[in-house]
Amino acid sequence: MPELPEVEVVRLGLAPAVTTATVASVTIFDSRSLRRHDGPAEDFVDRLVGRTMLAPQRRGKFLWIPLSPVPPSPSPPLSPPPLSLAASHGIRPVTTTEIQEFRDSATVFPGQSLSDADGVPEFPEGKRGGGPDTAVPVEALTVHLGMSGQVLLRDRSVDDARTRIRIDIVHPALGLRRLNFVDQRIFGSMALDVLVSPVNGSGPTIPSRVAHIARDPLDEFFDDRAFLTKLAAKRTTIKRAILDQTLISGIGNIYADEALWAARIHYNQPTATLGRARGLRLLREVRAVLVRALGEGGTSFDTQYLNVNGQSGYFARSLNAYGQQGKPCPRCGQPIVRESFMNRGSHLCTFCQRIR
DNA sequence: CTTTCGCCCTGAGTGC
DNA sequence: TGCACTCAGGGCGAAA
Numbered sequence: 015m016p017e018l019p020e021v022e023v024v025r026l027g028l029a030p031a032v033t034t035a036t037v038a039s040v041t042i043f044d045s046r047s048l049r050r051h052d053g054p055a056e057d058f059v060d061r062l063v064g065r066t067m068l069a070p071q072r073r074g075k076f077l078w079i080p081l082s083p084v085p086p087s088p089s090p091p092l093s094p095p096p097l098s099l100a101a102s103h104g105i106r107p108v109t110t111t112e113i114q115e116f117r118d119s120a121t122v123f124p125g126q127s128l129s130d131a132d133g134v135p136e137f138p139e140g141k142r143g144g145g146p147d148t149a150v151p152v153e154a155l156t157v158h159l160g161m162s163g164q165v166l167l168r169d170r171s172v173d174d175a176r177t178r179i180r181i182d183i184v185h186p187a188l189g190l191r192r193l194n195f196v197d198q199r200i201f202g203s204m205a206l207d208v209l210v211s212p213v214n215g216s217g218p219t220i221p222s223r224v225a226h227i228a229r230d231p232l233d234e235f236f237d238d239r240a241f242l243t244k245l246a247a248k249r250t251t252i253k254r255a256i257l258d259q260t261l262i263s264g265i266g267n268i269y270a271d272e273a274l275w276a277a278r279i280h281y282n283q284p285t286a287t288l289g290r291a292r293g294l295r296l297l298r299e300v301r302a303v304l305v306r307a308l309g310e311g312g313t314s315f316d317t318q319y320l321n322v323n324g325q326s327g328y329f330a331r332s333l334n335a336y337g338q339q340g341k342p343c344p345r346c347g348q349p350i351v352r353e354s355f356m357n358r359g360s361h362l363c364t365f366c367q368r369i370r
Numbered sequence: 371c372t373t374t375c376g377c378c379c380t381g382a383g384t385g386c
Numbered sequence: 387t388g389c390a391c392t393c394a395g396g397g398c399g400a401a402a
Contacts, residue, residue, distance in 0.1 A: 015394085015395070015396085016396095017396095046378090046379085049378085050397090050398095075396075075397095158396080158397080159396095160379090160395090160396060160397080161379085161380095161394075161395055161396065162379090162380080162381095162394095176380095197379095198379085198380055198381070199378090199379045199380050199381085199394090199395090200378080200379055200380075201378070201379065201380095201395075201396060201397080202396090203397095248372090248373090249372075249373075250372090250373065250374090254373090254374090257396090259396085259397080266395080266396070267394095267395065267396090356374095356395090357375090357376090357395075358394075358395055359393095359394085359395090
């Protein structure tokens with residue numbers, strides 16, 4: 015189940031391969047994976063082909079790849095990647111002819127003029143129209159992995175089962191690569207979205223569909239005090255609150271249970287009576303578990319979560335509560351129990367974690 | 371406005 | 387062996 019650490023592992027894996035790469039062709043195998051795209055599948059393909067990708071970004075469980083403001087015109091020179099670079103990545107060098115054939119196989123549309131696009135917000139500080147050197151991206155390819163989504167980075171011509179969307183790219187150094195968006199249950203999605211200024215006005219731009227999501231606890235601009243204040247004002251229980259992505263993002267069922275266990279807090283503890291000290295303790299444990307999981311490459315129970323190279327993470331062996339029902343609590347030895355809550359499982363030690 | 375509910379979706383697992 | 391059924395849960399629109 016991809017939560018913040020798993021999505022960050024994917025982002026880190028994608029970064030070197032997609033940054034500065036140009037989209038050569040896009041194939042939609044299942045348009046349900048474009049449910050959150052504002053337009054038909056053809057629109058998604060037409061607007062994406064020919065664009066150059068910039069460094070991938072993340073907030074919570076959302077991942078996005080900003081796109082160069084306008085499709086490069088004319089196309090960048092067709093120079094094969096340096097042999098040494100390609101070889102060091104285990105990639106067969108490609109020829110100029112192959113790259114041209116690859117591009118010709120896709121229908122490249124000129125892309126919309128920015129000034130014609132409806133609903134594209136004005137950028138602050140007048141950065142738009144300042145020439146190629148000062149242009150800022152206004153659009154991004156937004157990705158959410160849902161429950162079973164994967165972005166697999168493959169060599170050319172490699173297919174994966176249950177691929178819903180295939181994006182073939184040309185990287186100036188790495189050559190032809192393929193992004194397979196694989197998603198068994200189709201809870202995830204890809205979409206093209208406009209980038210807007212964040213709600214509080216500071217920091218980099220963010221896709222409009224992600225703008226309502228709160229900053230995640232690993233975000234340098236996350237405001238601990240404001241979070242604790244909002245938490246105290248809630249009329250709900252603590253696990254509901256930390257799963258609420260508009261309050262704090264990136265936490266899913268696994269890391270919610272793990273952080274609550276570490277902080278010795280019961281999932282049904284009312285937020286109004288949690289108190290600031292225990293709220294801060296929980297926030298610290300949330301950060302600790304997210305960072306530890308990130309260091310282990312995320313949590314994989316099966317092949318539902320894999321990094322961009324199709325490899326599992328190792329944090330599952332470090333879980334103290336989630337999925338540990340029947341096993342002794344690592345702290346007190348009492349059995350971990352699984353209770354149904356919010357139509358999902360909550361795993362806890364009823365001895366260590368009590369409502370106070 | 372805030373909070374909760376129900377739907378989306380597939381394949382592995384379970385019981386008869 | 388076969389088949390119906392249950393379960394997993396993030397996000398989002400609708401309902402309360």
